[in-house]
Amino acid sequence: MPTSRLEAFSDGVFAIAITLLVLDIRVPKDPPDGLARALVDQWPNYAAYVVSFLIIGIIWVNHHATFQNVRRVDRPLLFVNLALLLVVAAIPFPTALLAEYLLSSDGAHVAAAVYSAVMLAMSICFVALWAYLARRPELLDGSVGASVARERLRRSSLGIVVYPFTIALAFVSAPLTLAVHFGIALFYVFERVSLEADGSPNQPG
Amino acid sequence: MPTSRLEAFSDGVFAIAITLLVLDIRVPKDPPDGLARALVDQWPNYAAYVVSFLIIGIIWVNHHATFQNVRRVDRPLLFVNLALLLVVAAIPFPTALLAEYLLSSDGAHVAAAVYSAVMLAMSICFVALWAYLARRPELLDGSVGASVARERLRRSSLGIVVYPFTIALAFVSAPLTLAVHFGIALFYVFERVSLEADGSPNQPG
């Protein structure tokens, strides 16, 4: 199977998952203190929408950056990618969960921990992708050596170091956990900057 | 990253957001005065569906017209585009909100203001897109000079002048605000006409 089909299918899943996020922002019904107040009070939904949108957007960018280096797809790679999509397609659920319980006295910690655990699962899938590719360099583009694959594996491993801390942080403060996920997303935006400044010959900017 | 991938992903988000709009038109349950009356009474939902459908359709057309001028995508452009998609994917929410409260004595003004504010945010994203491109003409197609980019920037700036007035208008009349958004959408349809009549050499019609 050429990578183009796998990328097109994955893009479809990313585009749908990112657009389904909005379904968790509900129209307030019969707000007792007026609509304006009810809309302000559901700010956790907007915050969770923005953070999850940014995260899926970055996963999409990283997914493309990954598969630009891949020449052909074999069966195990297909199923590692399917595992990644399974996690990405699930993101609307922890997003809705965290938005619902962010300010709750009871479930906030659990909701934030579930959110962080899903991000950890996503990160593990990326590590599995690069770990497999590092051992099968014949699947990679000619210009990408095994050393580059190992370098990418090391960089993508950052997530499985950082996300367990966010699971622990969830039991301290749920809003802080969401803020940290926002920060990590921004970090990945800038990490991509340095990657591109290093690596990509046709983007010298 | 070539523009084709970014366009395909953006098209996916546009197509999904435009199709999710229908989920806000609900089947009436146990209507006390008969189904026909209940269906007529939810005309705000149909009106909001048509206006938002037309708006997303025009955004899609403008998005393509924009990226036809772009030769390659760098990282800041990618994230400005992601911000635009974040706003477009959110449109089903203000659409449902405005439909629900259009005739309400209480929330109508707030709902119409939120709707207008989301359109302003969308407009700001387009301005940011062209402002960035005007300063980075090397990302543009060879045939498109910096002067064309500045011209497009000026045209797209129209929205950030007009939409604040619709926010103000929201506090006068919500149905009128929706009608004005419909009118603006029709204006953009005809503005595209004049753009094409001016500009595009292979569409002399």
Add this chain to the structure above:
Amino acid sequence: MPTSRLEAFSDGVFAIAITLLVLDIRVPKDPPDGLARALVDQWPNYAAYVVSFLIIGIIWVNHHATFQNVRRVDRPLLFVNLALLLVVAAIPFPTALLAEYLLSSDGAHVAAAVYSAVMLAMSICFVALWAYLARRPELLDGSVGASVARERLRRSSLGIVVYPFTIALAFVSAPLTLAVHFGIALFYVFERVSLEADGSPNQPG
């Protein structure tokens, strides 16, 4: 704009609308006479799902057959197509409405009339598409003359003759109306057969 982009966007809307149909088939909650009975009792939902799925599938096939004859897309064609998509994306609503009220003593006639009216609107959009193309043969592929366009216009006009009868029939019997829509869909399947047997040189089968 080349037809390929318009087709890709339209395909996205068709694929999403056809897949959203399933959201109207709900899991029964606390069925008093057991789950099996509750599942059997919601047969109108399955029937409406199958008929609407078949109809959107046929619209998709016809849409492609139409745009295979089109060489380039101008602005009015773009907006006629957007009107068609607006109707197609709305189909999940009349489908849910008809399923909900098919066996109701009260709303069945109205629901079936709405369903038929949406099909009439869809048919009018196809007629508008071909009426426009028949007057602008320069948009058509070289091999397709104005006479072919007029022939296609005449064939597509069939719908605007037939669907008003289904609106009238709705006030006789809603289940019969749904059955007739199923029959019309099957007819279009076979009409395509004869079209292909006539026309398409590379499909001699």
Add this chain to the structure above:
Amino acid sequence: MPTSRLEAFSDGVFAIAITLLVLDIRVPKDPPDGLARALVDQWPNYAAYVVSFLIIGIIWVNHHATFQNVRRVDRPLLFVNLALLLVVAAIPFPTALLAEYLLSSDGAHVAAAVYSAVMLAMSICFVALWAYLARRPELLDGSVGASVARERLRRSSLGIVVYPFTIALAFVSAPLTLAVHFGIALFYVFERVSLEADGSPNQPG
């Protein structure tokens, strides 16, 4: 019609159906024993999500493997494919049904039987696809003879032998039925291995 359009449309339906599965995992409201307990208690939803995701993923892979052998699409093939998509797009419903009733004393057997019946329907569509192709080898790629088509037909017929047993098993134990569907999905993963090891010359791994 070239196979590329049919595959793109089918991919869209697969991507949407697989992503809609997550909508059945609901955020618990006011859980009496705490959120953690409520999340653990809805494990049938996660299990059904994973199994259905894997199944649709495998259908997607098999669909591509099938159409890689097809050179052109005629009308009956188009409608057999549409029947397959009708079943795939419906999968979110039996998934939600089985998740809801998996541990119920009353509806579990019926829900598991419906789930199994949908898988049987899917299998029948694949058999119909290959049965048609085996009789029309001129639609197949030059390198694929009628004997290969008959071999594929025999392999795909496995499902219509196995799935009736899962319908019977549903009346013994619903959780066991879900586990068997998970096992069958894994089997198809490995069956694809042997197919690729046999057949595909450019994947010698």
